[in-house]
Structure formats: structure tokens, C-alpha cells
Amino acid sequence: MAEQFVARGQDLELVGIRKEFPGFTAIENLDLKIPAGEFFALLGPSGCGKTTTLRIIAGLEEPTVGKVLIGGKDVTDTKPHQRPVNTVFQSYALFPHMSVLENVAFGLRQRKIEEPLPKATKALELVELEHLANRKPQQLSGGQQQRVALARALVNRPALLLLDEPLGALDLKLRRQMQVELKAIQMEVGLTFLHVTHDQEEAMDMADTVAVMNHGQIEQMGAPEALYDRPKTAFVARFLGQSNIFVGDVVENTEHTIAINVNGQRIAAPKLRSEKHEGKIAIGVRPEKATFHETKPQLGSEHNLVGPGEIIDIRFTGVSNQYLIDVPGFGDITVFAQNVGKSPVVELGAQVYVSWKVEHSFGLSDLPAKADNDEI
């Protein structure tokens, strides 16, 4: 067993994982490969199967079908304690009957590693909690408990560290601070991190690679920027940030551009940024990429233009204003405008036009489901 433990991250590979529970299927068919040393985030709404995936990797659940490989080795049939994997649980799961130090030393003791206490103390130093070593977990604040849980996992130098929404229970400020710390620690120790979260900002902020999961399947995977810039499905487009999505039949299919007809108006997207090129497709744009005009602007074919519509809601969020514009035949369109001193730019009820550059459009592989619309 001991040779499995290396002070360096290892690859994780999931092959054809399927997990059925009585009455429902949590994971449909999952293939996933996380290279060693990467900070990988599994992002999705609750119930999408991400926690189940994590539990399968940790060995706490058995997959119905499929294999789990860590460092190229098939560990599907091994017990949790035999896997070079540690988990930081959402609820921290600190042992209430042991001191902080004993909690951290637990894994070391189980593996009969020499000098467990000095090593545990070192790990506590890493999370800056060595002064609380003799306290009981219940006597610590939420953030402190979270750091103990992290130290308890990290001290084992696992090939793979699993983080199950570890920041979920913290308040916003603490969460930001912990995000920074987590990332710093990951860089420092160079382990493979698999972070499960439903917080898209957290995922984008910390991860090298983000996988968006929905209904037991990974919908899209990639670097945070790429994912945000070019979502491939309506779900990703709406779960990762906000999107305005328009559905229509393809009326134009040239070398560089795809255009659809929405209620008589042409909306175009670059062909390279489109998943489908014919039939009924959906084209979207991020709200911050769109601008509005109080009078109908004269724009060329490199712009999409819809309107006029009525501003039905204005929300002030500090750095920007969010405008909700009801364009007949298009539904509600969201536009973010930088807060550059004059706020709001226009009044509620004003008639405006919305435009954006065609190069900012993205064409989706599917059509938005009703439910996805409701989420926004």
C-alpha cells in the first residue's frame, strides 16, 4: 500500500462510470481525465451527480459500471482507506472526540507513519492554526474548522485531494479568503485537486480546468475563460454566467457566418463559434457584450441589432447596472453596462435598441429547455 503514496499529484481517470440508485440514475456515462497536478473543478447544480462522482472517486460509493484509475492504476475495487485520495468534506466531518491535532494526525497514525504529531503540527502551521492544536473542533469557528479539515487531508500528501463544496458553509468574505489560500496551497504542494462546487465564480476563480455537469453527464469541459467565452450548450451558457439566447431557423450559412431569423430580424454568429449550422438553432450573447442605444443606430453586418424594446427593470449592482429589456418577439434581454459615473444611463420605460458584435455571438449545440430559461 505504501508505494501508492507519493508526494506528488497523480492522474485521475474515470472510464464509463455509471451509477444507479434505486429509482434514479445519478451518473449516466462519465468519462473524465484529470492530469496530475491540476486544479480541477466539477461544477453543477445540486443533484447533478457531482458529489456522487466525488464519492465514487473516494471509494465511498461503488460505481454500477465503469472504472476509476488513479495514476494509471485501477482502484475501482479497493476500499476508501486503500486509495491515495483524501477528501475535505462539505461539513468538514472533523472528529468531535479528538483534538484538532489528533484529527490532523489521524491519517498518519492509520498509516503508521513515523512522528505523526510533528507532521500534523506542520500541517496546522500551513493553515496557520498551530496555536489551536489542542482545542476540540466544536470550539473552532467555521473557517477554522474548514482549515483543519484541509490540513487533515493535506498532511497525508494524497495523490488526489477531493474537495466537496468545502467553502459552502462559509460567509462570503471568508470564502474569498479561503479560495485564495486553497489555491496558494495547491500551487505550493502541487497535488491534484478535484473541487466539487455549485458556485461558478469559485470554480472559475480557482480551477485550471472546469467541467460543467448536468443530469449526470459532463456537458462541457475546459479552461474557465474558454468555457465562459464559448459555452457549447444552453445549460452551460446559463449556469456559467448569464446569457441571452435567441432561437431561430438558419437563414444564412456562409463561409464565416451563420445567421438565424428571429421574428423577422437577423441574428448572426461566426461559423467557428457555432456548434450547429443548419435547422433550428440557438445563438447567444453575454449581457456585458451587448450595448443599448436610445435611438436606432446605423450598424454594419458585423453587428447584431434587435429592438426597439422597453426597459422593464434596472438593477444596480455596484460595478455595473443590469438592464432588463422587453423586446417584443425576443423575450427579455439582459444588458450590463459599466457604471461609469452616470447612473442609470437611461430611465425605466425608455425605448431602446440592443446591439452586439457578431464575433461575440456563440452558436449552441442544443436549444434551451424551458427549465433552463427559468433558471435565469
Next chain:
Amino acid sequence: MAFVALGQGGAKSSAPVKNSSKVAFILLAPGMIYLGLFFLTPLVSLVITSLKTASMTGVIGMYDYGFEPGNYAYAIEQYGPQVIRSFGYALTATVLALVISYPIAYFIGVKARGKPVLQALLLTLVIAPFFISFLLRTFAWKQIFSNEAPITQFLQSIGLLPSDQYIIGTSFAVIFGLTYNFIPFMTLPIYTSLERLDVRLVEAGSDLYASPAKTFWKVTFPLSLPGVISGTLLTFIPISGDYVNASRDFLGGSDTAMIGNVVEANYFRIQDYPTASALSVMLMAAIVILVSVYVRRSGTEDLL
């Protein structure tokens, strides 16, 4: 049965339950086999014994396997009054215990809330009688109520008790003893459910109903019902089978015998095992029917 979970609260965690029949089986098997061997099979033995016939040898205490439902008819015919008396005593003592216990449970569970030391002390006082032999306590009452004791003399002197009547040996003494002995069994479950009662509900109630009595009957009491049910069952069942209090050597007399006394006498004195078993089977059946009706009516399925 909540009283045993004393001081542990009843917080149900939404723990995901592991799905492993194999491990569960290994954990369950020894205990369940034990109960099967020494609880269920004995009940079957009881039924078999209750149908045995007198041995052809005519030796006292010897019976042959057989099918003699007449044992039941005999038991009912011969011991009907004792059976009725048992349930009458049990019912009276249960109601008395409930009336006496509820205010105590209310005080500890609601009024003493937020004073953990007081609460702990009072709870200890409630369970204190458990720690001195039940027989010694009952015997003490016998002495306290004996004919020459001051209490009897006093009651006779003020005319509350005729001069040729005594306390010991009467139904009053037996019901008194039964009530006394089972008060803790009633208090603890009621306390447990009142302890979990959200005081804000009572406050909301008094907000809406104004009268404390109405608040009590409309809010507090219904919320404590699971404890009341648990308590009444915990009191009624053991009382209906008790034979110590009604024994002549304790608080009983010539016409206080209960089912338990009949079973004891038939078992130990005349070795009429079939009759003793038939009575036990009938007692068990009556209790099972009563419990299931009671539980169904009050809607508390989760007795454990």
C-alpha cells in the same frame, strides 16, 4: 419508549443510509436470532403449553402434548373476575399516573428549561426510585400503611376509615402501589416530548388564543401526545401483568388478585401450566390488540 433515550435528544439526522444488506445482516443476526430463540419461540411454547392435556399418569405438574382449547374456556370461566380486575386496576393506575406525572414533566421539560443543573437534578429525582429495589419500595408502603401504623390510626380516628377497616389488602392499596411504582415510566416519556416542544409555539398560541388553559389544550398537550402515548403504554402494559403489588405479602388482600397472581399461582403452586399459559396467551393477545388500536388511533407508528 422514549424515556430511555433520556438526555440524548431525539435529533434525527438526515444521514444517508448505507445500502449493505450483508453488513446489516451480520450486525443484526446475533441479536435477532437471540430474540427469536428466547422471545419468539417461548411465545410459541406458551401457546403449545396452553393446549396441553393432563398427563395420563395423573402426576401433578405433568402434561402431555395435545389440543385442548378447553383450557382457555376454563381460564376465562374461572378467572374472569381477576382478568377484568387487572385491566380495571391498570387503567385506573395509568390515568392516575398520567394526572400526577404530567405537571412534573411539564415543569422539568418547559419551566426548568435553560436551567440545566435544575433540570438534571429533577430528572435524577424522577428516576431515583428505579435505583432502589421495586420490591423494597412496595414493602415500605406496606409497612407505612400497616394497620398499626400512624396513617391508618389517623384515618380511623378522623373517621375517614371505619375502625374495622384497614388500608392494606384493599383495592385502594394495590392501585396506590401500582400508581406509585409506575410514575417514572409515565413522567419520562412525557418529559422527553415536552422538552422538544418549541416554546415559541406556546407563545404563538397564547398570542392567538389568549387563555393559558386554551393554549395548553390546543397547543401544548397535542404536541406532547407522543410522550403521553408512550408513557401510558409503558405504564399500562407492565401494570396489567404485575403481581407483586397485589400479592398478599405486599399490598394485596383477599380480593385483589390480578392476572399475574393467577398465573403465578397456577404456575408455581398448582403447576397447572396449561392454565397459566392460556392466561398468558390471552393477556398477550389483549395487549397486542390494545396497543395496535391505541397506536393506530393516535397515529404514532414509530414506537421505538
Next chain:
Amino acid sequence: MKRGLPEDPMMRQLVIMAREKMISRRAALLGLGGTAAALSLASCAPAATTLTPAEDLSDSEKILVWHNWPLYMDGEDDGSYPTLNRFMDQTGIKVEYMMEIDDNDTWYAKVKDQLALGADPGFDVACPTNWLVDRMIGLGYLQTMDNANMPNKVANLESAYLGNANDPDRVLSVPYQGIIGGIVYNKKMYKEATGKDAPTSLADVWAPELKGRVGLISEMRDSLGLTLLSQGVDITDPNSLTEDAFNAAVDFIAAQVSSGQIFNIKGNSYGEDLTNGNIIAALAWSGDTTILNFEVGEDRFGFVVPDTGSTISSDSFVIPMGSQHKKNAEALINYYYDPVNAAELAAYVNYVTPVVGAKEEMLKTDPELANNPLIFPTEELLSNVHAFRPLTGQEEQRFATAWQNLLLGA
């Protein structure tokens, strides 16, 4: 239903034998064991399993467990047990003396499983009452003792106890004490209540002045025996003591209970009711009177044999098949058949001693007690004392049930 002679020839023979035994009153009333044993043996023979005595370890294990009744050993009140301690000193046998028998039935219920298996029932020697001894002999639960180890018994056993059909040498059970049943009463309270010095008949006990102040011992053969005698029934005779007669007596007692005449029917604790004044008079045992007086420290209680006659029974040493200390038990029996020891014991327990020479010994130490007819009954007293006739298994079951149902109330 009048009961004639049984149909079964063997039973018939036994009953005839039993009746022949009654020719000598004294012999009949004290020689209880044999006839009854023969009767019950005959009736239960098919069920009796053949048990074999356990290996006797007396030579290596100097211990002995003795089950006996309370108030049945000298020095019991302060735990000093003078005669018993002397026995232990003399023989080196450590006796564990346990007051386990409060009631023949409940004691028997406790030990019968082990007896039936021939296993160690928790005692090496015990002194149950003759009717229960009969049952145990009939079932083959008892070891045969060796007279060679009990020379005192051979020499001093009251001749009236010899000559049983089933146990001619009394080697299956050896009498410990004889018990006379009669009326125990509180002298002062009785006088206050009735104006009379002492009750003379059972009718006195049922007098309205004693309403609610009468106790009854729960031993069927004594309480009902006295009642039956008062109703003119000859309790030694199956033709007189029929089931109808028995049931009539039960009904009579039941009426006394329901009218409130009888305060309680109890085992040994009737003594407590007497000492704390719950009751004034009781149908009870002779020997307890002296002990109760000793306990209260004054001559408070008296005992009378009712004019219609008293009951008598005996408690006997028995050794169960499962005992591994038969020789130790025999040594104990032999010890208590030494007249000196028997006299010392009798002076304390005040029951009828079966040991010849005990009276002479007691005359030396306590002449007054030696002339106590309750310990050394006179012929006159014995002429009015009767033993409850042996019952067949079925009879015993029915009688005992009727009696228990009375005790359980309506």
C-alpha cells in the same frame, strides 16, 4: 360423589394397606410417608424416570447445603445456630443453612426441574412436608440413605415413624419435626375483643367479634383440615374426606373471606400479621407460637387445639439424586438424632420431635418445656390430632386448584 374403593386392583390393595395402617392411631398419624408414597408411586409409576444418585464426594468435599423452613433452627434469630455450629466443629463439614422453603409448592416449583433431571438442585438436604416428600419418592427423585451412617437414627427414631410400606427403614426420608395445626391467638387482644380467655373451637374464630382479625395459613392441609374436622369430617378417611366434603369446606372458607371475617390467607407471614396486630387469631402452626412470643419479647400469644381436633404433619430430611454429599447429609441427620441435640433444637423450634430420648434430655435442662404437649404430645392430645389422608395425583391437582382459586379470590 362418594368415593368407594378404586377399581384398579393395585390401588385397591394399597388403599386396603393404608387402612390397615390406621389401626393404631398413633402409628397412622405419624407414619404418613409410606402409604401416601405407595399411592402416589402407584399412580405415577409410568412417568417416573430412572434416576441414579450422583457420585458422593463427601470424603473430599466437606460441605453441605441445607434448605429448610424459617423459624426452624435454634439461634436463628441472631444467626448463631448453636447446634449447627457444633455440628460443623465436630465434623468439619461446612453447612450452608438456607431458609429457602417458605411454602412447599413454591419451593418445589423452584427445584423440580433439577430434581427431574437428577441434577444438583442447589441443596444436598432439605426438609419438605410429608405429602411433598411422598410425591418426590414416587417420582424417584430421592437417594436412599445408608442406615450404617446413621446409628442414632436407627436407635432413636420414634417407633411410630417406622413401618411404612414403601420405605420400611425410613431410608428415603427421615423425619425432622412434626407439626400440629391449631389456633394461634393474641391473648390480650382476644380477651378485649371477646371477653373470653381463649378460643376453644373453630366456631370461636368465626365469631363476629373477630371480624377482619382472623388469619389463615395458606397450607391447604392445615387450614382446610382444621375446617373439615370442625365440620365432622374424618380427614384420615377417604370415605369421609370426599371431594364434596372438601369443596364444602372450601366454600365455607370462601364465605368467611367474602364476609370479611378472614383478614388474609398467607404463608409464613401470618406471623407478621399477628405481631403487628393486624390479626387476633389464626389457624396456624403450633411451633410458631413460642417463637412469635420470643420475637415480641413477651408471652403474648397462645396456641390451642380446637375441640374438634387438630391436624398433624411432618417435615422430613430428604437427599436429592443430584446431591454429591450424601454422606455429609447422613452425618447431619445422625447428629440431629442424638437426643441431646434434638432436645436443644426442640427447645427452640417448639415442634414435635421424632427423636426418642429427647424428652428425657430436656427434662434435665428445661422441665417446663419438656412437659409442653406441643413438643412431646400426650396420648390425650394425640388422640385428637389427625393427619390429612393421602391424595392421588388427580385429587391433589383438583384440591390444590380449588384451594388456590380460593386464595386468588373472586
Next chain:
Amino acid sequence: MKFSLGKWLLPTYVALTFIFMMIPIVYTFIFSFNDVEKSNIAWKSFTFDNWLNVCAQPEVCHAFGNSIAIAVISTLVSTALGTAIAIALGRYKFKGRSATNLLLFLPMATPEVVMGAGLAAQFLDLGVAKGFWTIVIAHIMFTLSFVVVTVKARVATLDPRLEEAGSDLYANASSVFWRITFPLLLPGIMAAAMLSFALSFDDFIITQFNAGPDTTFPKFVYTAAARGIPPEANVIGSAVFIVAIAIVLVVQLRSSLKAKRLAK
């Protein structure tokens, strides 16, 4: 209850009831100092002798020793069996769950006389001689369900993630149990063991049916009641009471103080 809201009425009632509850206990205690030889009925004079020479009545001590031995053995077994069942019920899904619950509930809903007579009938049929071990068997049987209920309540409050965290941290199944599950369940298991001990120690009815010639403290008291309970029995009863109350008070006060501290 209408009146209970009166400031003093309810506390007064509670105080009076507690005094009432204590009467026979105090009586038993006082009469343990009575200078009598045998039947401890009327008060004679004060003495410490009964306390100093408890075993002057060897039967009392013998019965007490038996009771302790039986209670210890049956508590150990029923606590082990019951804890396993409680864990299975609280942690695992399995078929026949409701049947299991029913089988566990039934002994608590069965009058003792029925259980006692039933088991005795079985021993009779099997030709088993009753004695020490049949008492132990009977006591394990009727205390088992109470152990399950008590421990189950504790299992319900135990976060299963803690056990998962243990196995995640390289602890095998037995380490997880002994280092995590067991210590966390310990308060519940201790409570169950105490309850089981108390139930066994004080049981009379089931014991009487299955004791054979062996005796226990309650059985001794029952038998002795017929001729007067010796003061030594009061001594043992009072001593057990004092020790038990001391233990319970310490445990209760400690846990309530702890709860108070944590609540802050």
C-alpha cells in the same frame, strides 16, 4: 394546567410530589439502621451494625452477589448485541426492516409475566434445568430491546460522514469502528448499559419464572417479605441507591454543564 401558570403552584406541586416519591426510599433507608434481628417491622433502636455486618444474613449477600453477577453478564451481552442492532438499524438499508422493528418492539410491549412464563415453558419443554444461566438468558432477552432503543437514538445523531472521513483517512473498517464510531456512540452505549444493568438488577417477575433454585436480590426480598425483610436487605437496597444516584448525578450534571458551556 390552567393554574400551573400561577408562579408558585406548580413548583409547590412538583416539590410535594417528589417528597411523596421519596417516602418509601427514605423509609427503607431509615429502617436499615433499625436494631432488629429478623423481621424489620417496628422501629426499635438505632444501630450501625446492619451496615457494618451486611453479610450477617448470608442469604442477603449471596443473593446480592448473584444479582450483580447476573446483571454484569447480561448487560455485557445485551449491550453488545443491542449496539450491533442499533447500528444496523441506524445505518443500513435492508430488507425486513419493519419486521425487525416489530420484533424489537414486542418484548417491550409484553408483560413480564408472559415473557417469564413463556421462557419457563420453553425450558420446561426442553428439559433444561433452571438456574443462574437461565436467569442470564432471560435477562439478556428482555433488556436487549431497551439497549437497541437507547443506542439507536445516539446513532441517529451521529454524522455518517465522520465514519466516511475515517475510512477516507486510511482507517480500515475495524479502525473506523473502534476509533470513531465506538467513541462517539459511547455515551449512548454507556446509558444503555446502565439501563440494562438497572433493569436486570431490579427484575423480579421474569427472574422468578426462570431462576430455579438460584436466588437474586429481588427474589430474596420477595421470599423474605413473607416472614419480614431483614434490615440487611434495606442496607443493600439503600447502598445501591446511593451509589447509583451518585453516578447518575455526576453524569447528568457533567453533561448538562457541558451543554451549557457549548451553548455559550
